Amino acid sequence: MWLSDIACMKRFLKPAEGESILEVGAGNGYFSGAIASELGASGLLVASDPSTEQLSGLETECEFGNIRVVSASADALDIGFSGFDAIWSRGAIHHVTDKTSAFARFAQVTRPGGRLVIADIFSGTTLARYFDSFIAQSCNTGHEVAFLSKEFAASLCALTGWGKPTFYEEITPWEFEKREDIGRFLQLLFSAKPEYSAEDCFAAADEHLSISETASGWALMWPMTVMAASRPAHG
Numbered sequence: 001m002w003l004s005d006i007a008c009m010k011r012f013l014k015p016a017e018g019e020s021i022l023e024v025g026a027g028n029g030y031f032s033g034a035i036a037s038e039l040g041a042s043g044l045l046v047a048s049d050p051s052t053e054q055l056s057g058l059e060t061e062c063e064f065g066n067i068r069v070v071s072a073s074a075d076a077l078d079i080g081f082s083g084f085d086a087i088w089s090r091g092a093i094h095h096v097t098d099k100t101s102a103f104a105r106f107a108q109v110t111r112p113g114g115r116l117v118i119a120d121i122f123s124g125t126t127l128a129r130y131f132d133s134f135i136a137q138s139c140n141t142g143h144e145v146a147f148l149s150k151e152f153a154a155s156l157c158a159l160t161g162w163g164k165p166t167f168y169e170e171i172t173p174w175e176f177e178k179r180e181d182i183g184r185f186l187q188l189l190f191s192a193k194p195e196y197s198a199e200d201c202f203a204a205a206d207e208h209l210s211i212s213e214t215a216s217g218w219a220l221m222w223p224m225t226v227m228a229a230s231r232p233a234h235g
């Protein structure tokens with residue numbers, strides 16, 4: 001279901017052969033393999049996350065042997081690599097407590113002219129309302145987070161050595177064969193408490209987001225904000 005999200009990542013991040021890229025909050029590494037394949041044997045992807053349990057195996061199983069996994073929080077990155085061409089992060093920055101330190105650290109490890117691409121839930125959006133009203137109640141670990149506003153993100157860029165960011169509202173279709181797959185997928189993705197059924201998860205997504213029948217099945221339209229910024233080329 002995330003093929004459109006991979007296409008979206010490629011469109012904004014533009015990973016190119018031979019580049020080195022840092023992924024922040026890589027989760028289960030769904031994007032890591034796709035990025036590393038674009039970088040090729042001469043490139044490097046450092047996939048970081050505070051919890052690297054799900055990333056074990058990625059280093060040995062990737063196509064070109066070009067992935068390194070690092071266990072680190074974005075605001076305390078100590079990774080032993082620098083001069084990255086780009087940084088990619090999806091769905092993770094809203095979990096980071098000290099975003100000023102995180103953005104500053106991103107700038108320190110990126111070369112002049114390097115890129116920062118963050119795809120996340122931003123405050124005031126439909127997706128933020130869905131998370132605050134449903135996921136915060138239904139997720140078995142809660143969802144106590146701090147969504148970036150575009151204004152604060154622009155201030156962070158100015159304060160930490162990034163150029164003025166551009167924001168894009170991207171809606172990617174998550175495609176499913178059957179209607180019932182949608183609720184079940186959301187139930188698993190957001191670790192719903194046992195009292196929340198797949199149908200409850202479907203209903204909340206249907207209320208806040210958009211779900212429709214397509215020629216080949218069903219699509220949940222997932223709206224994310226993408227922020228793209230660069231470091232000044234002269235350092």
Ligand SMILES: C[S@@+](CC[C@H](N)C(=O)[O-])C[C@H]1O[C@@H](n2cnc3c(N)ncnc32)[C@H](O)[C@@H]1O
Pocket residue numbers: 024025026027028029030031048049050051072073074075089090091092093095096097
């Ligand atoms: C919703 S998942 C997104 C995973 C992956 N990027 C994706 O798009 O499928 C959020 C990820 O953020 C990570 N995370 C939580 N706190 C973080 C922090 N302080 N710094 C970096 N990542 C963090 C979590 O461990 C989790 O893997």
